[in-house]
Amino acid sequence: xxxxxxxxxxxxxxxxxxxxxxxxxxxxxIVAAALHIAxxxxxxxxxxxxxxxxxxxxxxxxxxxxxxxxxLVELMIDSVSGEYVLETSQASAHEQLLDLALQARRIMHRHxxxxxxxxxxxxxxxxxxxxxxFALGALKPLKSSxxxxxxxxxxxxxxxxxxxxxxxxxxxxxGQPLPHAEERLRYLVDEAHSGKYxxxxxxxxxxxxEESNAESFRRVIIxxxxxAGVHAQP
Numbered sequence: 713x714x715x716x717x718x719x720x721x722x723x724x725x726x727x728x729x730x731x732x733x734x735x736x737x738x739x740x741x742i743v744a745a746a747l748h749i750a751x752x753x754x755x756x757x758x759x760x761x762x763x764x765x766x767x768x769x770x771x772x773x774x775x776x777x778x779x780x781x782x783x784l785v786e787l788m789i790d791s792v793s794g795e796y797v798l799e800t801s802q803a804s805a806h807e808q809l810l811d812l813a814l815q816a817r818r819i820m821h822r823h824x825x826x827x828x829x830x831x832x833x834x835x836x837x838x839x840x841x842x843x844x845x846f847a848l849g850a851l852k853p854l855k856s857s858x859x860x861x862x863x864x865x866x867x868x869x870x871x872x873x874x875x876x877x878x879x880x881x882x883x884x885x886x887g888q889p890l891p892h893a894e895e896r897l898r899y900l901v902d903e904a905h906s907g908k909y910x911x912x913x914x915x916x917x918x919x920x921x922e923e924s925n926a927e928s929f930r931r932v933i934i935x936x937x938x939x940a941g942v943h944a945q946p
Contacts, residue, residue, distance in 0.1 A: 717783040719836040737767060739777050743787045747823070750788065755825035760784065789829055790837025795819050798846040806937055806944045808850035809864075812843070813872050813933045820876040824885065827876040830869055856941065864940050871936055875929055 745766040749758050764771040778784050796815050820827045847865045904913040
């Protein structure tokens with residue numbers, strides 16, 4: 713598990729001194745380069761040295777802007793958190809949180825490295841806090857405690873992250889099933905018909921129409937919101 717940087721260092725400290733030569737780069741350009749690497753090669757390819765090469769700099773130069781790779785990843789997470797469209801709406805809490813979850817799934821698909829980090833390294837940057845503030849604003853009409861509302865938002869992220877991780881684990885970047893996923897499914901079906909797992913066989917025989925991943929995700933989120941007391945308006 714990656715250690716989260718102290719948010720006071722990351723977000724409260726100026727990126728450079730007001731004296732001295734004008735900086736050659738900015739945090740924004742460094743993060744943009746890191747995002748390009750992560751999106752095309754995976755998060756493991758991101759390092760201070762690799763990003764420095766990407767922007768044509770020496771690794772030592774980047775430490776004027778960043779303390780560590782962990783801090784860079786924190787900045788990356790917050791940067792993609794800025795992709796949410798947070799517009800004032802008269803829609804219900806149910807509709808607004810469902811929309812946030814649908815947006816989150818799309819963002820996690822664009823940035824395939826993101827989903828697991830949201831469970832272990834939630835950002836405390838301005839974009840992430842804007843998202844949290846918006847979600848809590850949507851929940852304002854509900855008569856529940858502050859801790860309950862925070863938990864509702866946190867669980868919405870956790871469920872979305874888990875769903876997307878499961879999707880991506882069985883798909884190529886183009887959305888095609890991985891060969892091992894099909895093999896695992898065939899094995900499951902064969903075992904169900906072996907007679908050792910009658911309940912599993914009964915369920916497989918009664919699956920009904922196949923849902924798309926998008927339909928399944930929508931159903932999962934609606935079920936969660938209803939269970940959390942965030943109901944759709946009649």
